Amino acid sequence: MTRSPDVSAPLRWLGWLAGLLLLTACAGPDPEALCDGGPCGGGEETPCREGQRRCLDNQPQTCIAEGVWGAPRLCDGTCVNGSCQIGCDADSCVPGETRCALGDIQTCERREDGCGVWGPSTVCPEGEACAAGQCQTDCSAPCQPGDRRCVSPSALSVCEAGAGCPRFGPASECGAGTVCSDGQCRPPEACLDGCPDDGRIICLDAANAQTCVLGAAGCREWSAPMPCAAGEACVAGTGCTAACQDACSAGEVRCQQGGLQRCAVGPAGCLAWGAIEACDAQESCQDGRCVNSCPEACPMGARRCSPGRQVCEAQGGCPTWIDDPCPGAAACVGAGQCGDCAPGDTEDEACGNCGVRRRTCDASGRWGAFGACSGEGECRPDEQSACGNCGRRTCNARCQWGPCGGEGVCAPGSLGDCGQCGQRSCDAQCSWGACNNGDGTTFRRCNDCGWQFCCPNGNWCDCAPRYACGGNQSCVGAGICR
Numbered sequence: 417m418t419r420s421p422d423v424s425a426p427l428r429w430l431g432w433l434a435g436l437l438l439l440t441a442c443a444g445p446d447p448e449a450l451c452d453g454g455p456c457g458g459g460e461e462t463p464c465r466e467g468q469r470r471c472l473d474n475q476p477q478t479c480i481a482e483g484v485w486g487a488p489r490l491c492d493g494t495c496v497n498g499s500c501q502i503g504c505d506a507d508s509c510v511p512g513e514t515r516c517a518l519g520d521i522q523t524c525e526r527r528e529d530g531c532g533v534w535g536p537s538t539v540c541p542e543g544e545a546c547a548a549g550q551c552q553t554d555c556s557a558p559c560q561p562g563d564r565r566c567v568s569p570s571a572l573s574v575c576e577a578g579a580g581c582p583r584f585g586p587a588s589e590c591g592a593g594t595v596c597s598d599g600q601c602r603p604p605e606a607c608l609d610g611c612p613d614d615g616r617i618i619c620l621d622a623a624n625a626q627t628c629v630l631g632a633a634g635c636r637e638w639s640a641p642m643p644c645a646a647g648e649a650c651v652a653g654t655g656c657t658a659a660c661q662d663a664c665s666a667g668e669v670r671c672q673q674g675g676l677q678r679c680a681v682g683p684a685g686c687l688a689w690g691a692i693e694a695c696d697a698q699e700s701c702q703d704g705r706c707v708n709s710c711p712e713a714c715p716m717g718a719r720r721c722s723p724g725r726q727v728c729e730a731q732g733g734c735p736t737w738i739d740d741p742c743p744g745a746a747a748c749v750g751a752g753q754c755g756d757c758a759p760g761d762t763e764d765e766a767c768g769n770c771g772v773r774r775r776t777c778d779a780s781g782r783w784g785a786f787g788a789c790s791g792e793g794e795c796r797p798d799e800q801s802a803c804g805n806c807g808r809r810t811c812n813a814r815c816q817w818g819p820c821g822g823e824g825v826c827a828p829g830s831l832g833d834c835g836q837c838g839q840r841s842c843d844a845q846c847s848w849g850a851c852n853n854g855d856g857t858t859f860r861r862c863n864d865c866g867w868q869f870c871c872p873n874g875n876w877c878d879c880a881p882r883y884a885c886g887g888n889q890s891c892v893g894a895g896i897c898r
Contacts, residue, residue, distance in 0.1 A: 466754070469498025476729075480743040480754075496530045499717060499729050509534055516546035517691035534675065537691035553581055564599030565620070566610055568640045569632050572596045573620075584620060595633050607635035619650035627655070660686035671701035710734035719752025721763075723775070723783060726752065747783050757783055768792040770815035806846035838874020866895015 464479035471477070474495045475488035509515075509524035509532040516522070520537040527533050540551035559575035561582050567573045571587040590601035598610035611618075611628035614636065620626050624641035631637040644656035651657050664679035664687050671677070675692040682688035695706035714728035716735050725748040727740040742754035749757045757763075757777035767773045771792035778784050793815020795801070803809045807823035824846020826832065834840045834851035837858055841849045853870035862868045862879035871877040878894065885897035892898055 471495035471498055478740065486743065499727075514549035516549060520691065521546045521549065521551055522691050533694040534673070534692050535694075559584060565626075566596035566599060566637050567620070567626075569595055569637070572599055572601065595631070597631070597633065597635050597637060604633040607631065607633040607637075609636040611636045611638050617653060617655040619652050622649055625650045625655040660688075662687040664689055669704040671704060675701055676704070676706060721748035721750070721752055721783070723785065724748050725754060749783070769794070769796055770813075835874025836876050837870035840874075863895035864897040865891035 463483040464485055466479055466483070468479040469476060470485070472485075472488050475491050476495050476498050477485050477488045478498070480486045511524050511526040511532040513524045513532075514521055515524075515534070517537045520539050522537045523535050524532040525535040540546055544551045544553055546552070559582050561575050561577040563575035563584075565573055565575075565584060567584075567587045570590050572590065573584040573587050575582050576585045590596050593603065594601040595604050595607060596602075597607035600608075602608070614628055614630065616628035618626050618628075618638065620641045623644050625644065626638040626641055628636055629639045642656070644650055648656045648658060660682065666679060666687060668679040669676060670689075672689070672692050675694040677692050678690050679687050680690040695701055699706045700709040701707075714735050714737055716728055716730070718728045719740070720726050720737070722737070725740050725742050726737040728735050729738055730736070731738060742748055746754040747757060749755050749763075759777050759779050761777040762774055763783070764772050764774050765786065767786075767789035769792045771789040773786045773789045775784050775786040793811075795811035795815055795817055797811055797813050797815060799811040800808055801817075803817075803820035803823075805824040805827050807820040809820045810818050812818050824842075826842035826846055826848055828842055828844050828846060830842045831839050832842070832848065834848075838851045838853045840851045843849055851874035852872050853874060857869070859867055859869035860876075861883070862876075865881060865883040865885050866879040867882035868877050868879045881891040881893070881895055883891060883895075885891050889897040
């Protein structure tokens with residue numbers, strides 16, 4: 417979102433300077449005259465409590481140890497309850513406004529940061545539907561009270577006000593010797609065209625269509641009502657047609673206006689996009705789900721010493737630690753309080769991989785620097801690394817590696833025996849390849865005078881004649897001397 421030029425920046429600086437001068441004026445000889453956002457009075461203002469926060473001209477202000485309001489700080493956003501909040505994005509709604517979602521009504525609610533977000537939808541009462549952000553009587557095919565229409569060659573219907581929407585009432589038969597023409601009972605020879613041209617289609621109500629036809633008296637009239645089939649509704653100019661069309665697929669979820677939107681069955685029985693479900697604070701919608709957009713965010717309003725005092729406020733879209741120095745010579749102690757520490761006191765804080773570092777209060781009552789991080793584990797929680805034969809391991813909450821899981825059966829590139837005489841190689845996925853004899857030169861003697869070599873499948877081939885026999889014998893067959 418493109419930010420418009422901030423024309424209020426000079427006014428903020430003037431407000432800051434005015435607050436500083438006001439604080440100086442209040443530090444006079446009368447300790448009871450305290451400033452509380454107005455002129456210094458003779459004890460008429462209520463003293464503030466140390467650490468109390470407020471907004472002054474959209475600038476956060478904190479009560480310091482002397483019981484007076486400190487200088488206001490600039491805020492690039494909106495000051496809410498003494499904390500600087502980010503500006504509302506373009507998808508925010510105005511708290512209190514309403515809109516329609518699948519025939520139900522939805523109201524914009526105010527979040528903790530002051531921005532609006534659409535709340536859950538509320539079903540309208542029976543017989544009503546949401547229109548223009550309000551539950552209204554469902555008038556699907558309205559008419560004006562007093563309108564008259566022919567519903568057969570000899571009967572007419574009159575639009576009645578009644579309760580709810582105006583609707584055409586029951587048919588009334590014309591008297592003897594008359595026909596219905598242009599919404600009136602007339603003699604046959606005095607008929608008038610009651611519709612403009614043949615084939616024109618209108619709706620008597622949401623479930624009945626009428627067509628312009630040539631009547632028995634020779635004039636054009638609206639035909640008798642033609643009821644629509646189940647699952648159909650009357651559309652002017654078209655007649656009975658499917659009541660609705662699916663706008664999405666069952667189970668489909670998408671991101672819309674910063675929140676989730678699910679495909680659901682609408683009032684007419686067709687699939688349509690439902691009400692927008694807002695994501696929680698510090699979450700954004702990505703790929704149809706709410707995810708934490710500030711993984712390193714701090715708790716809003718929390719304080720800490722690092723080593724000076726810091727407060728968690730929204731900056732740049734996420735809660736962030738910003739400096740909030742203690743007044744005067746006061747030191748930051750404990751969980752972000754301002755005050756002097758007792759000599760010899762120690763304070764620990766987490767560091768590194770499940771480690772701890774410590775600092776000590778010196779003889780002058782000031783905190784020294786934190787020492788080195790000690791007691792660290794071997795990894796970061798939830799960190800993963802490769803192990804063993806194509807396996808993976810995960811670091812636990814104690815910063816220690818967990819067991820190796822999902823290992824293969826061999827180490828990539830290693831060789832192993834297989835079959836009767838073959839070898840196989842381990843592939844990159846830590847699985848054995850096919851069994852074979854490598855270069856195909858492995859052989860051995862067999863029977864009396866034969867030899868056999870290792871076949872491509874890793875098993876010994878048949879024994880064949882190879883060597884000479886003694887005496888008058890010959891090497892034949894499967895290496896047998898005869």
